[in-house]
Structures are given as structure tokens and as C-alpha cells.
Amino acid sequence: MITSKLEDGVVWFIIDGDLRADEMVPETDKWLTRLDEYAGYITDIRKMGRAPAIEKKKMEERRQQNNTGKPNAILGRDDAMAILAKIYVHFTGARDTRYFTDPEEAKKWLKSFGR
Secondary structure, three states: OOEEEEEEEEEEEEEEOOOOOHHHHHHHHHHOOOOOHHOEEEEEEEEOOOHHHHHHHHHHHHHHHHOOOOOOOEEEEHHHHHHHHHHHHHHOOOOOOEEEEOOHHHHHHHHHHOO
């Protein structure tokens, strides 16, 4: 299941279970018309299960079609997840994306991005 919420000027996408583009796309679409309300995104993958390559590809295609210019902090549990996030950033060229294990550090980075 994928949910989203606005909290303290940041949109949180929470992935609980396997990554599925058909669940993520409607959640991301909710925020496209509200860009002035938030600094960026935190994608919380701490409870994520599998992330099949085809689902990641669909999400990257969607991101390229609807690039908001907002930074994305990936919030994970450990260094193993960091390696996966770094591979994603490398192959997609998502230069506005960083990996964190501390939610407060992620928020701080988002709010200072581009300043």
C-alpha cells in the first residue's frame, strides 16, 4: 500500500509493501497542482518490500513526464537500502535525490535545497 500526506511543508510518500506504479501514480498526481504548498518529497521506503525493475522503470518514466523540480529525499533503514538508492540515482540521473536514514536530516536537506 502507498499513501501520502503533507506534513510540515513536506510531502511524505509512505511505501508499505511492494512498490507498485499503479498505486504510486495516483498518490503523486494529488500533489502536482499544489506545488507552492511544499518544499519537496520524502519517499519513505523503510517498510517497502520488493521493488521490481519494471515498476521502477514505470515510476521513472512518470517522473520524467511530470518533473516538478522539487527535491526528493529517500528515507530508508540502513546501508543496504542506501546502495539501492544510489543505484537508482545513478541510472536515472535523479540529481535532486538523496538518501537518508534520519527523517529530520531529510527534512532539513529538502528545506535548504537550492538555497
